[in-house]
Each structure stands twice: as C-alpha cells, then as structure tokens.
Amino acid sequence: MKDLAPLLQQRRAEHRYRQRRLLDGPQQPEQIIDGRPVLAFCSNDYLGLASHPAVIAAFKAGADRYGVGAGAAHLVNGHTRAHHQLEEALAAFTGRDRALLFSTGYMANLGVAQALLHRGDRVLQDRLNHASLIDAARISEARLQRYRHADPDDLARLLDRDPERETLVSTDGVFSMDGDVAPLPALADLCARAGAWFMVDDAHGLGVLGATGAGTLEHQGLDQARVPILMGTLGKGLGTAGAFVAGGEDLIETLIQAARTYVYTTAMPAAVATATLAALQVVRTEPERREHLRMLVRQFRAGATELGLTLMDSDTPIQPLLVGDAAAAMALSEGLLARGLLVPAIRPPTVPAGTARLRVTLSAAHTPAHVDRLLEGLRALCVSPASGMG
Numbered sequence: 001m002k003d004l005a006p007l008l009q010q011r012r013a014e015h016r017y018r019q020r021r022l023l024d025g026p027q028q029p030e031q032i033i034d035g036r037p038v039l040a041f042c043s044n045d046y047l048g049l050a051s052h053p054a055v056i057a058a059f060k061a062g063a064d065r066y067g068v069g070a071g072a073a074h075l076v077n078g079h080t081r082a083h084h085q086l087e088e089a090l091a092a093f094t095g096r097d098r099a100l101l102f103s104t105g106y107m108a109n110l111g112v113a114q115a116l117l118h119r120g121d122r123v124l125q126d127r128l129n130h131a132s133l134i135d136a137a138r139i140s141e142a143r144l145q146r147y148r149h150a151d152p153d154d155l156a157r158l159l160d161r162d163p164e165r166e167t168l169v170s171t172d173g174v175f176s177m178d179g180d181v182a183p184l185p186a187l188a189d190l191c192a193r194a195g196a197w198f199m200v201d202d203a204h205g206l207g208v209l210g211a212t213g214a215g216t217l218e219h220q221g222l223d224q225a226r227v228p229i230l231m232g233t234l235g236k237g238l239g240t241a242g243a244f245v246a247g248g249e250d251l252i253e254t255l256i257q258a259a260r261t262y263v264y265t266t267a268m269p270a271a272v273a274t275a276t277l278a279a280l281q282v283v284r285t286e287p288e289r290r291e292h293l294r295m296l297v298r299q300f301r302a303g304a305t306e307l308g309l310t311l312m313d314s315d316t317p318i319q320p321l322l323v324g325d326a327a328a329a330m331a332l333s334e335g336l337l338a339r340g341l342l343v344p345a346i347r348p349p350t351v352p353a354g355t356a357r358l359r360v361t362l363s364a365a366h367t368p369a370h371v372d373r374l375l376e377g378l379r380a381l382c383v384s385p386a387s388g389m390g
Ligand code: PMP
Pocket: 103, 104, 105, 106, 107, 109, 130, 132, 172, 176, 201, 203, 204, 233, 234, 235, 242, 243
C-alpha cells in the first residue's frame, strides 16, 4: 500500500494544496465562512438565483409534492413529471427539439463522449477546455487532440489531417478560468464543412449571456442548428444543481440508450427540477439582473485598469487577475481574506504553469459598493512589494 503522506507534503511544498472552507448560510455575496463574515467573489451563482425567494419556494413546493430523493434512475421510476417539464422548458429555452437532464455537468460531458465515440474515433478540443471535457475524451477511448486556445486555424489544421475519422469537436462556450468566449461561428463552420460533431459546454454562459440569457450562442448570434450538441449546467447561472444536454431527437434518444452516466445513476431530486423551472422563469422575467451584472463587470474592469492590474480578455462575469507565480497568487488571496474578501487563487495544474491568477467572479447579487470594497482591498495590497502585482 502506497504511503500517501509524502505526496501530500510535496503538494504543500509546491503551493498546490487544496483546502475547503466551511460556509454557514446561503450562497450570497456576504457570507459566513469559517465562522467569520466575508464578502465573496468566487461563486458561479452569477444571477444570484441560488437564494432567490421564488426559487427557494419552488424547491420547497417540489419537496412537498415529490418528497426528497428521486429514489431511482430516470429509466427505472425516478423520472417525475417535474423532471419532464424541466426538460421541455430547457429545450424551448435553448431552441432545441429536446433536452435531457443529467445529475451534474461533469456527468453530462462524460456521457456524451462515451455514448457517441469509440476506440478509433477522435476528439478535438480547445487546449483550455474544462477538466470534465478532457476526462470525457479519456473515458470515450477516442483519441484526444487539442488545438490552440480559441484558434480556428489550428482546429482546421487538425481536421484536415484525418478527414475520414469520426470526430467530435468540443469547446467551452465561456472558458471557466479565463472568462473569454470561444469563437463559435468559425468553429461551427469548420465542423459543418468537415462533417464533425460540434459540442459546446455552456456552463458559464447559460442564463448570463445573450439578450434572453440563452447563452454564448445567442451572445454571438449563432443559429442553434449549427451546434448540434449543447451542454448546459444548472448549478451556476440558474442557481440550482445538475445539467442537461440539448439537441435533436436522435441525439437525445442515443444518450438515453447508451450514456452510462445517465443510465446508471439516481435522478436528481424532483425539487431541484421544480426550483430550476422557477429559476428559468426569473431568467426570462428579470433581464435587469443581466444588465446589472454587465454594469458591475464594467465597473470592476475600469477600477482594476486604474490600479494597473493585469486583467484578462473577458467581458463575462469571470474576471481573473493574472499574477503569474503560484505563491504570489496565494499570498494575494490570503491578504484579501485577511481584509474580509474571499477571492480564490487558481494555480497549476488547473491553469498552465506561470499563469496563476485570482479568479474574481461577479454576481448580479453584488452591489457597486461591494465591487468598490474589492478594488479597495486590491489597492491596499498592490502597493506591497510582496504581492507580485501592480
Ligand atoms: N463544464 C464547465 C466549463 C465547468 O466549469 C464545470 C463546473 N466547474 C462543469 C462543466 C461541471 O459542471 P458541474 O459542476 O455541474 O459538474
């Protein structure tokens, strides 16, 4: 049996040791973490729906009606009317024939690749795709090749190399650690020309981007038909939990038959489905949340630029500040925490070596005064030579 302690020790020495914090209370900007009040800039609850009264009420009503646990997989007897209604609502929201619920986005990504691909096929992915897409490629046994970040020319080069091979091209819509948006129209054109499947993981775009919150495709004016496979998560912009894949009839039926992460797992609680239906309603009826969020993004970027900080090329609520060195990023994150500001340092291997950063995320639940407090904290720390920034 391997001794695990030296490996943990090594992680510590490399400033890669991950630690959890204890949250008491709901997901909202002002939180109690490890027993003390902090202002958090790290949640993916971009619209503030995780603690929206209508969403909470729908969750409670769902539990009253359906009980708590689903009790079984969708294909046994865990698929309630609430799940079914949510699938129909998500299909309509994303302009697709059908949608299929998964318990998490991680599982949805694994399920798609495993159901569609086999040994001898290939997966082409953006180099900065989320870990779950990379793991999806691995589990499918298809050959994984990665193209340069957001670079259609590099994808074209790979597609040309082996045109006969069954191919799935997948990309994040919004890149989770950089906040930039994939060039979807150019990627979709290349896939259509090459006869490849094209899949977008819109975990960070859904509910947030586009005039109606339909996500990155809407933001870029891309017709739904040009992206045959759309994956969206419910635990971020929609404030609940779980995920879905949306697409054509045959795709969804294939996933129901063959995606092991769909077939062999318990359905999400029905109350999550009723809560998500309420969240979708808020997305539709309160567009001012997206407008407020865009305003906060502009405020933060203007303030950070004034401080001379290194922003990344993002106009989404993910606004990383590039630090470079992992230890310096950690020190900055700890310095902010000492001032009551929670902003995580993201370090290798989650991001490439030398690109450690603070991952600031903004939410419609933040106020302009919250953003000012963050900028004040950064100002105080960035004059310190130990910070490595400014
Ligand atoms: N895709 C992306 C781009 C993500 O950022 C995440 C979550 N961080 C996932 C998929 C996984 O989604 P879930 O949390 O629902 O498993």
